Amino acid sequence: MIKIGICGLGTVGQSSLExxxxxKNEIRSNVNVDFEVSHVADLAIESKKLTNHNIIATNNAMDLVKDPEISIIIELIGGTTAALEIITESLKNKKHVITANKALIAEHGNEIFKLARESNSFFGFEASVAGAIPIVKVLTQSMSNEKIFSISGIINGTCNYVLDQMSNKKINFETALKDAQKLGYAEADPSFDIGGNDAAHKISILSSLAYKIGLPYKETYIEGIKNITPMDIKFADELGYTIKHIGVTRELDKLIECRVHPTLVPKNNILSQVHNVMNAILVKGxxxxxxxxxxxxAGGDATASAxxxxxxxxxxxSQEIDKSNLKISHSIGTLNRKIKNIEQVESSFYLRIHAKDVPGVMAEITNILANEKISIEAVSQHEPEETDSLIPIVMIxxxxxxxxxxxxxxxxxLLKNVDDKVNSIRVLKLNEK
Known part of the structure; x- marks a missing residue:
């Protein structure tokens, strides 16, 4: 009998237990051994309703970690403090560990995976990236011998929902975010999602898997969506683009790019058709x-499936039925590769400039661009807003x-006839690897 302990009974923890x-019968047919969830732990365990009274419940997760009869720990507490202790101590005690904790992996994964290798323990983290999408297994098994050019995608449902609503309903960022919070698609404090940190954790994990490098989170470029305006959505649409929050990692000129930021996506690119809170990941090889x-x-059921x-x-x-799973368990890379600084990363850009309607201002702008060896692929001039005398100029x-x-x-x-805030957004080109 294999005994399992679950630490954390929030939305994902409850769904996983259920x-x-x-x-159980379906799982049992795939493992050929009996098992049970014998223990659960949660700081607010008194408020949790457990229908299975044979499960031992406690408010101290370390009780599960120290229990010699428990061989598998499922960590669903979240955060990077208590969860780190639970995981590291479990691995030191030769237990197998499963987690959905993307922040912990991105920030402390290099030491965790080293410990997993040393203890010869299984460490499962499929649920840490893109919920029900089995992208970890794809990269570690199906594509493990492939040369990956790039991974790009929509990997944060909150950002995608907010931008989608801004586009479809012609509303501003604040209104779209409030809608997301009412529907449970955004946290009460949404800064982690809309600021890009959640997506950055995920893309750093995917980058490590694809290029066999140590986790590059500290070198990952992070930009959120709070500066995107209805004006940007409208102008992008007129130019044939949709604004999405995209995570990108790719290998180019022997350097690795790892970044998350708003992006103008061509309407004929499949990522532009990903709506609401859905995720989509493109892998090019x-x-x-x-x-x-x-x-x-994201969500309880999607994450629980992983x-x-x-x-x-x-x-x-644990039963030595399939040791090939070690490839997944220990798949985070260890190679030391240089991560490209965002200022070195080449891209087309969308620029929104607000200028006075006076002779010579366009020439001043284009001269500055030319001096930096920047050419213009598209330009449009728009009517000013009712409360503004400045004319919006948009360039690609x-x-x-x-x-x-x-x-x-x-x-x-610095030009006297130009507003002191120029908005820039990267543009995804169809021929990018």
Whole structure:
């Protein structure tokens, strides 16, 4: 009998417990050994309703970690403090561990995976990236011998919902965010999601899997969506683009890019058709071309399905039925590769400039761009808003390093006939790897 302990009974913890109990027979047919959730832990355990009274409940997760009869710990507490102690102590005690904790993996994964290797323990983290989308298994097994050019995608449902509503309902950021909070798609404090940190954790994990490098979270460029305005949504639409929050990692010129930021996505790109809280990940490789993975990236049931998938692997691993799962368990890379600074990353840019309607102002702007070797692929001039005398000028540039754009913006903002805030957004090109 394999005994399992679940630490944390929030939305994901409750769903995982329910899935394991409800689908026990189906799981049992895949592992050929009996198992049970014998213990659960939660700080507010008194408020949790447990229908299975055979489960031992406690408010101290370390009781589960220290229990020699428990061989698998499922950590669903979240955060990077108590969860780190639970996971590291479990691994030191030779227990197998499953988690959905993307922040912990991104920030402390290098030491955690080292410990998992040393203890020869299974460490499952499928649920940490994109919920029900099995992207971890795809990269560690199906595509493990492929040369990956790039991974790009929509990996935060909150950002996607907010931008989608801004576009469809013609509302501002604040209104769209409040709608998301009412529906449970955004936290009471949404800064972690809308600021880009959640997506950055995920893309750093995918980057490590794809390029066999140590987790690059500290070098990942992070930009959120709070500066996107209805005006940007409207102008992008007129130019044939949709604004999405995109995570990107790719290998180019022997350097690794790892970044999350708002992006103008062409309407004929499949990512532009990903709506509401859905996630989608595009993987481009040398031999297989482009593959897309789409599904629910968060939520109790979606995440629980990934937890259960890892549980099957952990049980089989513990019974020495399938040691190939070690490839998943220890798949975070260790290579030391240089992460490209965002100012070196080349991209086309959308620029929104507000200028006075006076002779010569456009020439001043284009001269600054030309001096930084930036050419203009598209330009449009718009009517000013009723409360503003400045004319919005929108440009799409050629592909240039971020440093060139930043230098040009700094100079443009100093022009006396230009507003001191130029908005820039990266543009996804169809021919990008």
């Amino acid at each position: 899935h394991i109990i409800k689908f 040398e031999r297989f071309g482009t593959s897309m993975f789409y599904g629910h990236g 937890i259960v998938a890892n549980l099957v692997e952990a049980i089989n691993f 540039t050629n592909s240039v390093p971020g440093l060139c754009i930043n230098k040009a913006i700094d100079k443009i903002q």
